[in-house]
Amino acid sequence: MNVAHLHEERPATLEMVAKHARVSPSTVSRILNGTATVSEEKKKAVESAIAALNFRPNPVAQGLSRGKSRTIGIITQAIDSPFYGEGLKGIESTLAEAGYAPLFVSGHWRPSDEQACLAQLIARRVDGVIVLTGSMPDKVLATQAKSLPLVVTGRTMSAPGLHAMAFDNHEGARLATRHLLELGHQKIACITGPSDHPDAVDRLRGCQAEMKAAGLSLPKELIVEGDFLESGGVLAVQKLLASRATFTAILALNDQSAYGAALALYRSGLRVPDDISLVGFDDLRSSSFTIPPLTTVRHAIYEIGQQAALAVVDLVEGRKPTQRVPAPELVARESTRRLRR
Amino acid sequence: MNVAHLHEERPATLEMVAKHARVSPSTVSRILNGTATVSEEKKKAVESAIAALNFRPNPVAQGLSRGKSRTIGIITQAIDSPFYGEGLKGIESTLAEAGYAPLFVSGHWRPSDEQACLAQLIARRVDGVIVLTGSMPDKVLATQAKSLPLVVTGRTMSAPGLHAMAFDNHEGARLATRHLLELGHQKIACITGPSDHPDAVDRLRGCQAEMKAAGLSLPKELIVEGDFLESGGVLAVQKLLASRATFTAILALNDQSAYGAALALYRSGLRVPDDISLVGFDDLRSSSFTIPPLTTVRHAIYEIGQQAALAVVDLVEGRKPTQRVPAPELVARESTRRLRR
């Protein structure tokens, strides 16, 4: 058997349906789209032809013809990120309800990849795109927005045709820091994210601002750079421990770093929260199940995904989007406790 | 400013390029595709026109015209699954190398959703599809494979036009069980997955087979059904503990369940591995970072994704795929230890 010849049976086309039902293609199209009144008998004939041939209209051809693809491009950074994964799910479900199909592409936190993604999406004639944070310059987004409805998360900017939805990282970090301060911690170490990551810098600033507001500060030796991954978290704690600096609490600027930090602490025989309090940031779904369950800042990414989806649809359909991102919230679980002196 | 009028500037078309360069559309197409020799001067003219208009061919139109979309549909079950997420990443990267674009859709473990996904992908004229496990009947897959190159993971079946790549869950579970037996554990509790999940049933059988081979058995009261999520794992352990059955080790049939189990144990003051040994299954990336790091069975989903992608491409291009799934491997970390008596 020749494998190459196996797949020749092509799906039915509208024309085949028309022929089968002895009507014109136009009529079939109209019935499909409910776009005009059609006599009952033709309708019946067409419907049975559709069933007989197992016909489904080709959305690609429809898109070409209509000039609208009912497809939304989504630029995520990593298709396997536990954080953005939730956002994708939120996007997917609300887009489905609105009758749009998602097209997911990954930018890998590389501006060049992200731009390539954008170009590809434009070439595919998506009706709009959602970019989840990422590192493209605001300028190119503003430019693209002139010809393509764009919603972008993780930034505050405004440009015609674009809806930006920023999460308040600064405030979130303040909440986390305040929580620690309220528990009596003053020597707080901070595991940051990549220094060129906008979320990371805002969070660090928030942390510093809250310390300052309390008349304290975050000394240089207690700030150590992570990479927003677990492995960066363990490295960071190892570095901290090796430096012999003293601290009673750690604020990791995302949950994944916190996981790594917790492990490194455990390895060194330090208990969370008895010896060291630990707070994360993002509230990944799995953070309710770590040992101990992680105190963190809720960054409602699933909801953000939903809102972003509603926003692009608004933009695409000519409405002015008003969606906003939920405010950060501290989720106190079991990785923090009052400092005993 | 009227938002609805903002996005009228349409991307350049091949025809515009042709006009700009004063050649025929055919010539532009040929240059784009390197499909025929063209005079240098026209080539130059066309290239500068392309640059000037920032033209990118519309892949959708190309697909329609060529009858090939260079797009592969991927039916995953949940876009936010930490396990399948890795697989998607493997697929994405090798598809990109091969010059194909992925189109991800989610079946939510619902046969009807999966079939709808498949129908949608066919309607979009993907060149082939990868289905990651899921719950569609083998029969419908075999039927579809007659007209569409299909690769499916998590099953052993064979049908023309279809390549199945099964992971050896049975053997994997035997490895996990054997590990526990070798450490001296004989009273092993098992947290299963959904009873209609093929992976779950194969794993349970493997566990039972290995027990039997050792002259032991897995008593009913030590088998408790989970749902392959963390929450199911905690519930399962609570049930186990409430039953007052005795056991010295737990085999959770996936890592997420193991995470939940670990938490429930922690809550009850039981330490892993000192009081109870715990082994998972899958080796999620985060399993290296749990506390303690989880002993588990490596289920190389990233590699599976890569192999599956190579396989569809083979199928699509008329070759006979030979890709196989890596064998399971025990990864002994720190959640298991020798039983002390």
Added chain:
DNA sequence: CTGAAAGCGCTTACAG
């Protein structure tokens, strides 16, 4: 080497 024409599978004015 290069253009005119037909076609991929739809939709949508335009007539009737």
Added chain:
DNA sequence: CTGAAAGCGCTTACAG
């Protein structure tokens, strides 16, 4: 109510 025709943006025999 319904058909013939043109068009969406490309590709590819067919001529020359």
